[in-house]
Amino acid sequence: MTDPAGGAPGATADVEHTTTAGTAARATAGTAARATAGFRSRYGAEPAGCWAAPGRVNLIGEHTDYNDGYVLPFALPLHTVVAAAPRDDTGWTVWSELTGDPVEFGPAAADEPGLVTGWAAYVAGVVWALRDAGYAVPGARLAIASDVPLGSGLSSSAALEAAVLAALVDLGGLDLPSGEQPRLARRAENGYVGAPTGIMDQSAVIRCRAGHALFLDCRDDSVEHIPFNLDEARLTMLVIDSRAPHRHADGEYAARRRSCERAASTLGVPALRDVAVADLDDALRRLPDDETRRRMRHVVTENQRVLDTVVLLRARRVREIGSLLTDSHASMRDDFEITVPEIDTAVEAALAAGAVGARMTGGGFGGCVLALVDADRAETVAAAVRAAYAERGFTAPGTVTAIPTAGTTRLR
Structure with a gap:
């Protein structure tokens, strides 16, 4: 669930607007136009097509994915677009609007994790994962443009992987079932880049549907599209980019994961997903220290909050999920200890200004906040958060109101 700062090439724009289906489509078209223009400028030819993959936020279910639990992400109307065309040889050239410098690599570099570094490693990782799975990956020229902010917990890296994967699968006519694509994209990030992500990010950016959240069981990868x-409901989802610098995120993420694994081992269960809320008190008594108990309690209660949220959304009782979002944040703050002052300030200010519910989203130690607000109060809540930041001397946050959007697609 990490979103490594500087991972995928993309925009770091301060998004401060209301997003509707129409404006989302126009924004994606604009990103595709930039990718196409970059392809023409760099390669002196037209691309064979453009492929877009969205960023994502997790409505609820944090640090449950690697515990075989449940998550409920939805895709954002912010996209990474890859314009691509085949090459005559087996090699890959990739250009990003972020750096302006192309990176070229061949099969030897693609087949050896670590030989391609920086943002281009995410592209090489997709090639590596496909080739390692036995697919004949076509040589290609690629140009990348993105509006998914870097380092904000919105899965810029997964968006890049998914868009590149879709482009290469189409260009090569590869028989890769859509249900297998998230796992292959995750393998690119785990095995080539070396980032220990769960399956949620890639599943969300590839499999989400417009107007729905993706209910994902991280044990068996089964999904259900939940109306959202x-x-x-006359509500809006405000996404607040905290602009907080990530503080020790990689080491702390790994430490949380180890705590969960120790707790599961002590309890004799395959994963913390197997501890029911009804059995929580007994499980807490069996753990050796307070820190491990608090880490386990967050995961067990968070899984239940996901299940409760799904029940409410199926019944179209959207407003009632607000308290679950707020309880999730308190659990991340107090039991899992992954929030930072900017994040807590944004949540507190949003709730004080009338948000129905608010929580941090993402792996923690920076990133974004979700605030569920009445549709006519989005700017009021956003202004309250900005004022609270200014009072504390924090860098001004970015805000965007978002609708659940479709996953990876080829643009026509």
């Missing part, structure tokens, strides 16, 4: 109609 904010307009019908």
Whole structure:
């Protein structure tokens, strides 16, 4: 669930607007136009097509994925677009609007994790994962443009992997079932880049549907598309980029994971997903120290909050999920200890200004906050958060109101 700062090439724009289906489509078209222009400028030819993959936020279910639990992400109307065309040889050239410098690599570099570094490693990782799985990956020229902010917990790296994967699969006519694509994209990030992500990010950016959240069981990868109609409920989802610098995120993430693994081992279960809320008190008594108990309690209660949220959304009782979002944040703050002052300030200010619910989203130690607000109060809540930041001397946050969007697609 990490989103490594500087991972995928993309925009770091301060998004401060209301997103509707129409404006989302126009924004994606604009990103595709930039990718296409970059392809023409760099390669002196037209691309064979453009492929887009969205960023994502997790509505609820944090640090449950690597515990074989449940998550409920939805895709954002912010996209990474890859314009691509085949090459005559087996090699790959990739250009990003972020750096302006192309990176070229051949099969030897693609087949050896670590030989391609920086943002281009995410592209090489996709090639590596495909080749390692036995697919004949076509040589290609690629140009990348993105509006998914870097380092904000919105899965810029997964968006890049998914867009590149879709492009190479189409260009090569590869028989890769859509249900297998998230796991292959995750393998690119785990095995080539070396980032210990779970399956949620890639599943969300590839499999999400417009107007729905993706209920994902991280044990068996089964999914259900849950209606998430904010307009019908007269609500808006405000995504607040905290602009907080990530503080020791990699080491702390790994430490949380080890705590969960120790707890599961002590309890004699395959994963913390196997501890029911009804059995929580007994499980807590069996753990050796307070820190491990608090880490386990967050995961067990967070899994239940995901299940409760799904029940409410199926019944179209969207407003009632607000308290679950807020309880999730308190659990991340107090039991899992992954929030930072900027994040807590954004949540507190949003709730004080009338948000129905608010929580941190992502791996923690920076990133974004989700605030569920009445549709006519989005700017009021955003202004309250900005004022609270200014009072504390924090860098001004970015905000965007978002609708659940479709996953990876080829643009026509």
